[in-house]
Amino acid sequence: MHERFKYRTKDELLQKAKELNLDLPYSDDITPLFQPYNLAGFSIANRLVVQPMEGYDSDDDGSPSELAKRRYMRYSSGGSGIIWFEAVSVVHDGRSNPHQLWIHKKNSDNYSRLNDEIRKSAIKQGTDPFLVIQLTHSGRYSKPEGVAKPKVAALNPLLDKTMPYILTDDDLKRIMDQFVEVSKLACKSGFNAIDIKACHGYLLVDLLSAKTRTNSIFGGVETPGRFRFLLETIDRIKYEIPGIVVTIRVSISDLYSGGFGVDENGEPDFSEPLHLIDQLKLRGINLVNITMGSPYFNPHVSRPYDNPVPGQNKPAEHPLEGVMRMINSTALFQERFPDIAMVGSAWSFLRQFAPNTGAAVIKNGQASFIGFGRNSFAYPSMPLDLIKNGMADPRKVCITCSGCSRLIRSLRPGGCVIHDREIYGNELKKLIADEK
Numbered sequence: 001m002h003e004r005f006k007y008r009t010k011d012e013l014l015q016k017a018k019e020l021n022l023d024l025p026y027s028d029d030i031t032p033l034f035q036p037y038n039l040a041g042f043s044i045a046n047r048l049v050v051q052p053m054e055g056y057d058s059d060d061d062g063s064p065s066e067l068a069k070r071r072y073m074r075y076s077s078g079g080s081g082i083i084w085f086e087a088v089s090v091v092h093d094g095r096s097n098p099h100q101l102w103i104h105k106k107n108s109d110n111y112s113r114l115n116d117e118i119r120k121s122a123i124k125q126g127t128d129p130f131l132v133i134q135l136t137h138s139g140r141y142s143k144p145e146g147v148a149k150p151k152v153a154a155l156n157p158l159l160d161k162t163m164p165y166i167l168t169d170d171d172l173k174r175i176m177d178q179f180v181e182v183s184k185l186a187c188k189s190g191f192n193a194i195d196i197k198a199c200h201g202y203l204l205v206d207l208l209s210a211k212t213r214t215n216s217i218f219g220g221v222e223t224p225g226r227f228r229f230l231l232e233t234i235d236r237i238k239y240e241i242p243g244i245v246v247t248i249r250v251s252i253s254d255l256y257s258g259g260f261g262v263d264e265n266g267e268p269d270f271s272e273p274l275h276l277i278d279q280l281k282l283r284g285i286n287l288v289n290i291t292m293g294s295p296y297f298n299p300h301v302s303r304p305y306d307n308p309v310p311g312q313n314k315p316a317e318h319p320l321e322g323v324m325r326m327i328n329s330t331a332l333f334q335e336r337f338p339d340i341a342m343v344g345s346a347w348s349f350l351r352q353f354a355p356n357t358g359a360a361v362i363k364n365g366q367a368s369f370i371g372f373g374r375n376s377f378a379y380p381s382m383p384l385d386l387i388k389n390g391m392a393d394p395r396k397v398c399i400t401c402s403g404c405s406r407l408i409r410s411l412r413p414g415g416c417v418i419h420d421r422e423i424y425g426n427e428l429k430k431l432i433a434d435e436k
């Protein structure tokens with residue numbers, strides 16, 4: 001049964017996990033989080049990652065606005081080893097909202113300047129963060145002018161309430177060209193790695209599951225067609241930018257019928273996702289960020305919460321079951337591919353205990369990095385507090401209230417309405433007033 005987080009001590013948390021028959025990892029010793037990791041010659045200071053978190057607040061031309069810069073400066077002074085930039089569109093048409101970041105020839109200098117600022121501020125804290133840019137096309141969830149303009153690889157009756165535009169092979173070839181061109185700009189702008197986003201229902205994971213796309217080189221029943229877009233894009237980027245680290249953030253199971261990594265009932269079936277990682281391994285990919293589900297269809301899967309966004313139903317499962325699904329599934333991939341650094345997701349529900357569970361997971365070899373999404377909005381300086389005090393401050397952690405999700409669902413700038421109240425609490429007040 002769904003329940004809000006009400007565990008004040010480690011014992012209460014572990015007792016609840018036991019009642020649910022969950023073997024929640026836990027370690028009092030958090031030093032595993034601070035073991036450096038060598039990734040392609042780059043020494044990453046610790047195992048803590050700021051996960052990509054869209055702020056819906058770019059300038060009109062797609063550049064980071066003052067508000068976006070503020071967000072990244074908060075991350076950079078917080079001490080995480082990896083800062084994984086939020087979804088940045090490769091074309092205007094593929095933006096999820098009119099203020100989604102979008103990088104192109106005319107504004108890439110603005111990204112360079114931001115990266116310089118991030119590094120300067122991080123170095124003051126003694127870290128040199130590894131910077132990943134997440135490149136995306138929003139596909140079915142494109143809203144470049146604020147109204148839905150869905151563009152899909154293949155229809156899915158479960159998701160498509162109106163008839164979307166089905167992208168042609170020529171459209172897809174042009175989009176692939178953009179991924180490659182934009183990767184070059186991103187590399188020049190100082191990013192250490194390019195993430196080709198293949199998760200959360202957007203275009204690239206839609207392509208991975210496009211079994212009903214016929215008469216196309218980018219789909220079909222067999223995997224070579226469906227994997228072609230992602231793998232060819234990666235091959236081209238690696239060829240054009242020798243030495244660049246390429247990674248993916250991938251939904252290893254959409255958990256809905258007709259999605260990627262599912263059986264005929266929409267339940268997880270990892271055979272194809274494992275095959276995909278095999279293909280990536282052959283290409284020398286050494287970093288993969290694991291996630292599951294879609295924020296549009298089953299948001300509790302990717303981000304277990306206390307409260308859903310108003311209007312959405314609470315799921316039947318306990319949020320700890322969602323947390324464990326992610327831990328166990330990531331572990332399966334990490335154990336199968338020990339040479340690829342896997343980033344685990346969905347930690348914020350665990351509040352101040354997340355670092356202890358994360359440390360146990362690292363120690364057990366069940367993931368290589370622990371990525372925080374909502375908690376990075378709420379408490380970006382947690383890594384520094386962990387170093388200084390050996391624990392996270394329970395008064396500062398994310399309380400998984402879904403306030404930030406509610407803001408971005410309404411196409412407003414997203415951030416923590418609880419702990420960054422002056423800006424985002426006010427945004428929420430304005431939203432509530434408008435809704436009345």
Ligand SMILES: Cc1cc2nc3c(=O)[nH]c(=O)nc-3n(C[C@H](O)[C@H](O)[C@H](O)COP(=O)(O)O)c2cc1C
Nearest residue numbers: 051052053054086087302303346347348372373374
């Ligand atoms: C407001 C908001 C924006 C997000 N933006 C992105 C994004 O740009 N790219 C992405 O891969 N995931 C995005 N996510 C998902 C998070 O990266 C993360 O996987 C999720 O919140 C679960 O982690 P957590 O429990 O630490 O929050 C977003 C989540 C939220 C709530």
Ligand code: SF4
Nearest residue numbers: 398399402403404416
């Ligand atoms: S608004 Fe703040 S506390 Fe609520 S879910 Fe988002 S980050 Fe967490």
